Amino acid sequence: MTAAITLDHIQKSFNGHQVLKDVSFSIEPGTIVGYIGQNGAGKSTTVKIILGLLTQDAGQISLQGRILDPDDDSYKQHIGYVPEAADVFDALTAREYLTLIGQLYGMTDTAAGQKAEALAEIVGLGQAFDRRITSYSKGMRQMVLIIASLLHDPDILFWDEPLNGLDANSVLVVEEILQELRNRGKTIFYSSHIMDVVQKLSDRIILLNNGTVIADGSFSSIAANADTNLQQLFNDLTGFAEHGEKAKAFVDIVTEAADHE
Numbered sequence: 201m202t203a204a205i206t207l208d209h210i211q212k213s214f215n216g217h218q219v220l221k222d223v224s225f226s227i228e229p230g231t232i233v234g235y236i237g238q239n240g241a242g243k244s245t246t247v248k249i250i251l252g253l254l255t256q257d258a259g260q261i262s263l264q265g266r267i268l269d270p271d272d273d274s275y276k277q278h279i280g281y282v283p284e285a286a287d288v289f290d291a292l293t294a295r296e297y298l299t300l301i302g303q304l305y306g307m308t309d310t311a312a313g314q315k316a317e318a319l320a321e322i323v324g325l326g327q328a329f330d331r332r333i334t335s336y337s338k339g340m341r342q343m344v345l346i347i348a349s350l351l352h353d354p355d356i357l358f359w360d361e362p363l364n365g366l367d368a369n370s371v372l373v374v375e376e377i378l379q380e381l382r383n384r385g386k387t388i389f390y391s392s393h394i395m396d397v398v399q400k401l402s403d404r405i406i407l408l409n410n411g412t413v414i415a416d417g418s419f420s421s422i423a424a425n426a427d428t429n430l431q432q433l434f435n436d437l438t439g440f441a442e443h444g445e446k447a448k449a450f451v452d453i454v455t456e457a458a459d460h461e
């Protein structure tokens with residue numbers, strides 16, 4: 201089977217600091233991959249390189265068996281992206297914004313508008329669909345981004361913190377949507393810091409630390425024993441043991457009597 205995503209020895213530095221030292225993996229279609237790592241580990245950088253928003257210093261990327269060519273962006277038709285921090289044109293209504301996105305992917309405005317409205321209705325945005333996005337809550341904006349990433353029915357999804365700002369009910373809906381997409385052969389590559397969700401949803405977990413992949417596999421295959429959970433495993437593998445001491449030292453300083461002028 202042709203891999204959906206293949207990274208072959210990717211390296212990337214910023215200002216002399218090597219963020220990605222040597223990152224390689226290959227992902228089969230129809231897989232949900234949780235891409236995890238500490239803040240600043242290089243998760244967003246990896247995704248931006250795959251999407252052509254950044255250029256790697258070394259290494260090769262293939263999507264659906266085709267080596268990415270920076271001069272040919274036709275592969276973007278097959279990709280959906282939810283960025284971690286999105287610039288939405290929030291002076292537009294959701295209808296206007298999503299119709300515009302659909303058009304950028306080659307849909308007619310009628311088809312894009314109708315599809316977006318039907319999706320918005322299902323996730324509870326129907327009544328707000330013709331309101332400006334400036335008036336939306338964080339969770340509502342996130343749903344707009346999720347719809348925007350799916351309008352053109354892409355094969356591969358890159359979602360950076362897709363559950364950002366969503367309430368508990370919306371999280372459940374999005375989790376089910378992810379699983380349904382996977383069941384229909386889509387590949388989902390997402391990053392999140394919510395370890396219980398990553399543990400529950402991911403067919404495969406890839407843990408990035410110090411610029412390399414230090415764990416890669418299903419949760420049961422990377423867990424040392426059956427009693428652990430992904431949060432514990434993450435702490436162990438990234439060498440982070442002293443969270444209690446850190447919290448105490450932090451609050452000691454907060455509550456320390458200060459000299460005031």
Ligand SMILES: Nc1ncnc2c1ncn2[C@@H]1O[C@H](COP(=O)(O)OP(=O)(O)OP(=O)(O)O)[C@@H](O)[C@H]1O
Pocket residue numbers: 214215219237238239240241242243244245246284
């Ligand atoms: N355009 C840039 N210029 C300089 N440094 C950058 C740039 N983009 C990212 N970095 C640095 O690269 C490192 C990795 O950043 P990245 O955003 O990929 O991390 P991340 O794993 O996604 O983190 P988080 O979980 O906090 O979102 C950080 O040290 C960041 O400061």
